[in-house]
Amino acid sequence: MEAPPRRPAINFFDLLTEEIILIILDHLRDPLARKSFSQVCKSFYSLESDHRKFIKPRILNFLPNVLRRFPSISQINFSLCPRVEDDTLSSISLAWNSSLETIDLSRSKFFTQKGLSSLATNCSSLLEINLSNRTTLTDSSLKAIGEAKNLERLWLTKCKSITDVGIGCLAVNCRKLKSICLRWCLRVTDYGVGLIAAKCKEIRSLDLSYLLITEKSLSAIFELEHLEALVLEHCHRLDDDGLVSFKKSCQSLKVLNLSHCQSITHIGLSALTNGAQNLEKIILSYSLSFTSDLAECLNDSPRLQSVNLDGIMVRCSGIRAIGNWHSSLKELSLSKCRLMSDECLSFTVQAHKELRKLDITFCRNITYASVDYITRSCPMLTSLRMESCTLVSRDAFLLIGRCQFLVEIDVADTDIDDEGLESIARCSKLCFLRLGMCLNVTDKGLSYIGSSCSKLTALDLYRLSEITDLGISSIADGCPSLEVINIAYNPNVTDNSLLSLSKCLKLRILEIRGCSCISSRGLSNIAVRCRQLTLLDIKRCNNVNDEGMIQLAQHSQKLNQIKLSCCSVTDVGLLALASMSCLNHISIYRLNKLTSYGLAAFLMSCQSLITVKLSTFFKSLLPEHIQESMEARGCVLVWREKESQAPFRRLNRWE
């Protein structure tokens, strides 16, 4: 008996409402997956097109199609388009006039005040503009932006040409501004900043780093009712004498960054923090010495959770005073506090048992005792960074296993050995591990990690001379979600390692610099299987040749950055790479077999290039018009005379 012929198969998706399908669509994070979705059928195609909110264009040639296809884009990111012209901006502003909210032009050049003006006038719902790095941005551009009355967030980092006048126009017109970054806008002074504070009462976040502002504008800033984050890095004009006059700080302030403000001592700080009841995070790195007086200033901030004292001259009394604070710290960063002693550190960590993140990088005086106290007092620790704590003995690393919630461990440049790694392996949630230059680590240690840390996503094995393919394969087998791995300068690592690493399908960043045993064969394995690869560093891999490049060009469609200095790649390999649509950054120093013709052909054909680093040798050989056309595209050619191998520097590698 034959079953009755069924009706043509029901499309189950017809039963689902559009909303549900869109929710499903929202869960597809990967652009390629979304692309597949849209290719299923016409209805999916139109659904996806209508629903698309975000685009990050690579090549603007297809923009007219894009404008037609996606009617409701709200976010656009031009960081892959070095050349964005006024016409582009105005066509965008007309097409998406009601939907566009966010635009990122931080990496783009060539647009002017005209384009910005059309953008600001037409897109009434524009909330966020990023104009960083436009050093030529003028005051009139800012005036044009002033037309975007609903603007809430604006980034102007390194816009060195803008002055108080432009800022004044902006402040008067954009009354809804919540966040503004004026970092490196060196010509903006107290007047401009004061006007922002006077006119934009909604400000939540303010970055005034490197500005030559004084307490005059700061007093206006502290009148802001909603200010939450204030960044004052490198504001050298701020000093105690001026700050001391402040009666009260901003009550809503949550984050205060005074890094590199070397004229502010405890007197100024107490003025700045006086009454800041909601202060949660304070960054005092690279400022004056941390004394008990300074610690006293922060004693009254009940919600303080995070303190950053990097590179600061700590006084024992000051660190001990941290131990006496009322608030319970969650994050403490003491990196490069070279005078930090065991005693101080122990005292502090004992008082703050809730500590989640601790950074004691380069605290070269601490020993076993500190690690003992840290691991005993702070069981909740999730991040421990102790790079270059060279006096910490091997035994101390056995204690790290006590903190089982650790997600991030940095023990680079220490004496950790395989037993230490066995202890670390008990942290089953470990995602981030740095073991660079830990010369005592061998394959055995790596096998412990591979067997139990299945969630590991980033691993640094820089210059571990002992490890071989065995260790790498145990990692590759045990950590399938590995995304970042650095195995640079490991002479015993061969193609077999890459073969095993190709099992990690999520691999994004692979650094195999200086591994002379690796050849194109190994690289091909990676290229074929690790489709997510975006950054590849194969500098000094002498055995990698054109074959590897051809494989990469064929398979690694996402490759964004490649460093192939000192390889055996020739014109052929380079031209193969030119076909990659995503390749933005390439460094090709010291490619002996490269000719100027090959280079010229590559430069002209690879349309997506943004930065090319190459040796000055080619500068005279490359025709002028090619260089000019590269510039016109917005691509930067970085000419440099690369000298031969820099000597191995153990201490300065991470500094």
Next chain:
Amino acid sequence: MPPQNHQVQAKASPNSPSLPDFIMQHSNQQRCEDPSMSDYGIRMETLFKECNQACGTKSLLPCGSNDGIKIPNQENCQMGDTSQTGKLQDWDPSIMLENLSFLEDKIHQIRGLLHLIANKKGQQLGQPDEIITQEKQLITANLTSIIVQLISTAGSLLPSVKLAASNTSPSVGQHGQIPGITFPSGLGPSSSSIQPQHDIRDKISDQSNQIDLTNMCEMEQNHMEEHELKDEEDGDEGENLPPGSFEILQLEKEEILAPHTHFCTICGKGFKRDANLRMHMRGHGDEYKTPEALAKPNKESESEPKLIKRYSCPYPGCKRNKDHKKFQPLKTILCVKNHYKRTHCDKSYICSRCHTKKFSVMADLKTHEKHCGKDKWLCSCGTTFSRKDKLFGHIALFQGHTPAIPLDESKAPVGQADMEITENNNNNNNNKGGSINLSFGSNASSCENGIQNMMNVKGITDDPISYLSSLNFETCNFGEFNDFPRPPFEDTTKGSFPFLMSESFNYSPKCGGESCPNNLL
């Protein structure tokens, strides 16, 4: 205060066996407080001059500021106590160390206290007044103690000074503390000499003319430093002298507008300054070259007391006219001149750049011309500003006004910045030049000689302190200029010193050489 002074008196009484010590101590302390003099003879004279001057011209310190005197007196008492024990007889490093560490402790203590108070204020705003006053008192007491200790320590730091002082006659050592001893003019070293001192203060506030000069002198000495500190606050608006507490002078219009106020009796040539006239007179014969003829005529005899003088504008109905209901007197003769010209005269000076702005005072024109045509700062409403801060103040004040962007945007800002810098430089230069000129004009020519002569004649060339202190003394002159409403450099642009008006208004500028007129030639 009176009991303390009595204490001093008791100690200083001639019967006390420790008197010589005490006197020596006091002379040392005198050194510390006012190290200007090694030769007390000169010192007395100069002080007299200064006192006269101060009595006559200064009104900065109202009589209510007697508090300022308290501290020095207390110091005197305390130091009297220490001298009683004879501790400071010799230079002793260990004692100095002790003193220094004491100071250190005190400063630390007071800093902590201030921190505490500052923090408290941040936390609780509504504090009862008593607590605040208590805190104030506590801090004042601490500060006073620090100052006292500082002075006594500083005294012991200078052993050579002490030696020199102890060599001088003990009878002159006590100037400023016990007037009776100091001045040969009379009052004995009895407690009665203290009493008048207090009466005087009362008298001053009662605006009595009967002021004992010697005592005034003492007061003024104590006030000298404060006079100098109060330089910029000379605006006559905030003076608040009680009506009747000063003498009102009113010049006639012609007098005010007269270009010259000093005329040569022989040839009739007019001068703005008395000193210039005297210099001019030398050309008329040798009899005008004597020190007496060249000396500044001092109409005001030293015995006559001086009353604070204020000026009234002769223009009827003017607020500065004494008949006005809310009369606000003018402070100096220069104020009168400028006020009258600005308010009641035609504005005859026209700016040569903009041809619109007019001024009646040349200095105003000069000030304007400096900035004329530099109205770079433009608002969207069309208003222009010469200064950036004014523009931004304007924008902050009004809704919807924005700074206008100059047309040649790319170039303008650079130019502006440069301009500002050069402008500042100019100002600085002017300032410097002005003050240098000033010092030369007012006293340098005569006083340098004076100092040198004084040093040679009196044989104190080997004492650097006296030299320095003479200079210090000269710088006191600058304190006076601050009474004038215009900054000095603007007057120098005119090439004259109209503020050094004549003695005909009882305004006698000091001249350094005057303290030893015999040495001038």
